[in-house]
Amino acid sequence: MPTIQGYVRKMSHKGISPVSYFWETANYNEVDKKDLTAKASTSTSSVEAWIGKKITLSTNDIIRCLHCGKKTKKSFSQGYCFTCFTTLAENDLCILRPETCHFHKGTCREPEWGKTNCFKKHTVYFANSSGLKVGITKENPVSNRWVDQGATYGLPILEVESRRDAGILEHFLSQYLPDKTTWQKMVAGDPPDIDLVREANKFLNHLEKNEFNSPMDSKTKLVWKRLDLSGGVTTINYPIETYPEKIKSLKLTKETPITDTLVGIKGQYLLFRSGVINIRSLSGLWIEVST
Template sequence: MLLSGLIGKMHTHLSMGLAQYQLPIGAKLLMMNDLIGQTIRLDFNGQIKCASCGTLTKKSYSQGYCYPCSQRLARCDLCIMRPETCHHHLGTCREPQWGTDNCFTQHVIYLANTSGSKVGITRKINTPSRWIDQGAVSTLPILEVDSRLKSGQVEVALKNFINDKTNWRKMLKNEVSPIDLVETRDKLLPKIQTLVSQIGATTLQNEVLEIKYPVVEYPSKISSLSFEKTPSITGVLQGIKAQYLILDCGVLNIRKFSAYDITLTY
């Protein structure tokens, strides 16, 4: 079989605790879980098309956009990465309506075990996809707030006590020890109690969610594949974790190659 077209970040959902991956390619959505154990080939056709305006771009900015769009779209602004710097109230949001629709909605602050414990935030509507995208093996939502700004304020406060980054190499090698996230939550929440009541955050009493990944064999050494270095990649698909295809010849971060025109043969 052969499929061709622009690829995008894989769509993810959970089924019986197992992460399911679908790759958008052209107009199709390909169930990637079905290809595990098979040899696949990915050829870069040399074109990158902006995911917003569709024009050709030499380089992809903000994971799939042309340079002008990366400067124009609110979703590419720095405040998305650092929500505590939200400037909507100053009237300087790049797209005020997009901001209202996306940033002034329910957000969740969660703990996760990706390569150790970490704190993160996400729109409530994006769970559990966000956790799968990060390769979390377990996760526990702890607080809910009504804006992205507030979730950022909580995250900043918690960063004094817990990591907010993932060591992606450890995550991909599955060098992850079990962590009691309930115990972590119960230690952390009292430390930020003042902020929690100030911003009116709701304390959640969720159970820990465990996430399994479709991986037959984790790599012992990580080598990163890229279409710039290797326009034609062939290998056995040994698994998928976070947004990475784990091939016997290296790992490929699909998210990084959003808006690339690819031919996939399997």
């Protein structure tokens, strides 16, 4: 395997049986000394060939913002400089808590971005990653979101017209079941068996007895489309030889490179014998991968 260097992005992937992963890196032209409009060239490498081999991850601790390319001493929101973290709509609080969307108040950071990304059909789903959870996504296919979360099983249950509407329903359902994945359980092994169709029908029947107001008009009932569950649950298979011997998060710094045998990949985690590392959390960091 040739040495790979660059500013890392979250891993891309395709397929679900099994999932194929790709290592994404960016490199910058240093002509712009002020780093104000840094342009990146990107490269992609398959990750499956690394499984079963001892690899080394090392870094010089340099971080470049995912959006503007500017060097930043600290990463905010998994790879952004402070300016982009505080000004871009994609980093606003409502992205983490979509039920708090404030577009209708005229205070969206980037109204055009909001129209394009938030006012489109969203899916509310049930998934099993470390146990039953509820989530939302605008991705198509929905399985792209499940793979990023390390879910082994997934089931779309509802469709709505906007991210805010999806967030309101997710917030309601999260009162009764988790909306987060416990990463320690997710990387430790296969999740417990759960009948997602049964759980979905139970909550959908309960949901239909409740009225929700539209975020744009308090007098208008929020409308959703109940999806057909007869298609069954989607199963996702990850490229894993074995699960880690120790369930701990490995830290990558200039002083602490990681050298270990890669035993699998799940979600955005590289699974080593001695622990795991979340590649998405390292977005924007310069990393070298070698055998």
